[in-house]
Amino acid sequence: MAKILITGIAGLLGSHFSRYLLAKGYKVTGIDDFSGGYKENLPDGVFCSTLNLADFDAVDNFFNEERFDYVYHFAAYAAEGLSPFIRTFNYTNNVIASANLITASINYGVKKFIFTSSNGVYGEDNLPPFNENMIPKPIDPYGIAKYAVEMDLKNARSQFGLNYSIIRPHNVIGIYQNIWDKYRNVVGIWIRQTLHNEPLTVYGDGLQKRAFSDMVYYNEPFEQLMTEFNGEIFNLGADKEITLIDCAKLVQKCASNFGFKPEIIHLEPRVEAKYAYADHTKAKKLLGFEDKTDLEKTINEMFSWAIKQPDRRVKTMKYETIKNLYSYWKQ
Numbered sequence: 001m002a003k004i005l006i007t008g009i010a011g012l013l014g015s016h017f018s019r020y021l022l023a024k025g026y027k028v029t030g031i032d033d034f035s036g037g038y039k040e041n042l043p044d045g046v047f048c049s050t051l052n053l054a055d056f057d058a059v060d061n062f063f064n065e066e067r068f069d070y071v072y073h074f075a076a077y078a079a080e081g082l083s084p085f086i087r088t089f090n091y092t093n094n095v096i097a098s099a100n101l102i103t104a105s106i107n108y109g110v111k112k113f114i115f116t117s118s119n120g121v122y123g124e125d126n127l128p129p130f131n132e133n134m135i136p137k138p139i140d141p142y143g144i145a146k147y148a149v150e151m152d153l154k155n156a157r158s159q160f161g162l163n164y165s166i167i168r169p170h171n172v173i174g175i176y177q178n179i180w181d182k183y184r185n186v187v188g189i190w191i192r193q194t195l196h197n198e199p200l201t202v203y204g205d206g207l208q209k210r211a212f213s214d215m216v217y218y219n220e221p222f223e224q225l226m227t228e229f230n231g232e233i234f235n236l237g238a239d240k241e242i243t244l245i246d247c248a249k250l251v252q253k254c255a256s257n258f259g260f261k262p263e264i265i266h267l268e269p270r271v272e273a274k275y276a277y278a279d280h281t282k283a284k285k286l287l288g289f290e291d292k293t294d295l296e297k298t299i300n301e302m303f304s305w306a307i308k309q310p311d312r313r314v315k316t317m318k319y320e321t322i323k324n325l326y327s328y329w330k331q
């Protein structure tokens with residue numbers, strides 16, 4: 001039976017997709033260093049090697065022992081706004097770690113490598129809705145890291161015949177999302193703030209537009225990419241965009257179902273794309289992708305799940321520079 005590796009298996013995408021594959025009878029193994037995901041997110045009975053993908057030898061040894069057929073590379077630290085302040089960590093964790101995995105996939109005969117890049121590669125010069133034919137112009141180290149890995153995969157295919165697919169997701173939400181990280185996952189941050197009886201914080205005027213999608217709609221196209229298409233890039237996500245202020249109001253509405261009444265406060269704006277949403281025509285046409293996200297329903301599900309989780313310590317990162325760091329991240 002084919003052996004499938006999922007990196008970042010304890011994170012949002014990994015925990016959902018591993019459950020989906022296991023339910024369909026696939027043999028799944030995980031890698032995670034639990035820097036951003038939690039053991040409680042792992043599906044029952046799955047083997048997860050606790051290793052840091054930035055460690056070349058550890059990755060090489062694991063591949064030598066396990067001989068995977070397919071690799072889903074989800075592991076990353078996806079804190080786009082923070083990435084200029086943790087530049088070296090960002091490139092180590094998101095580029096070097098990916099390079100180690102790509103080399104091992106070349107050396108140990110992986111049949112297909114599926115990589116989650118990001119909408120962050122499109123940058124500011126490209127106007128949304130972003131489509132896959134636009135030339136990426138990332139504006140921050142996170143987007144640059146994702147684009148570097150995309151280009152590295154292109155080289156690995158042309159020089160070593162490694163098959164790959166690239167997915168560019170955006171604003172995926174759902175249960176198992178890390179809500180204890182103050183630098184990323186805006187809906188998760190608002191849920192955690194609600195549960196801590198804190199106000200919901202909005203950067204700037206809140207008129208930034210994003211399109212949030214429920215993770216459950218990603219599983220089928222992810223599976224399809226295991227064996228279909230080679231060297232192709234697909235945007236995946238919701239078509240329907242919403243301003244962040246309207247989304248915060250929706251979180252307020254859902255919070256009231258659980259007995260909370262958080263207020264909304266505005267903080268200093270940060271460097272980020274004002275409008276970031278994508279065109280999914282290609283995925284709809286070639287993968288039959290259909291996003292049916294009901295945002296209110298998903299947020300309510302996340303609340304129901306979040307109130308049952310341990311009250312974890314909020315994550316803080318070691319900054320590599322504090323120049324121009326936003327006031328709210330200095331605390």
Ligand SMILES: NC(=O)c1ccc[n+]([C@@H]2O[C@H](COP(=O)([O-])OP(=O)(O)OC[C@H]3O[C@@H](n4cnc5c(N)ncnc54)[C@H](O)[C@@H]3O)[C@@H](O)[C@H]2O)c1
Pocket residue numbers: 007008009010011012013014031032033034035036037038051052053054073074075076077078093097116117118119168169170171172173177178
């Ligand atoms: N969630 C989104 O909205 C979104 C949007 C665009 C792209 N993506 C990409 O999709 C992928 C998965 O995202 P997610 O939301 O599930 O993130 P997540 O943070 O929930 O999961 C990532 C997992 O990777 C693990 N990890 C991180 N660095 C590691 C390392 N060096 N070695 C081993 N494990 C490591 C973390 O512990 C975590 O469990 C990421 O590559 C992310 O960049 C996600």
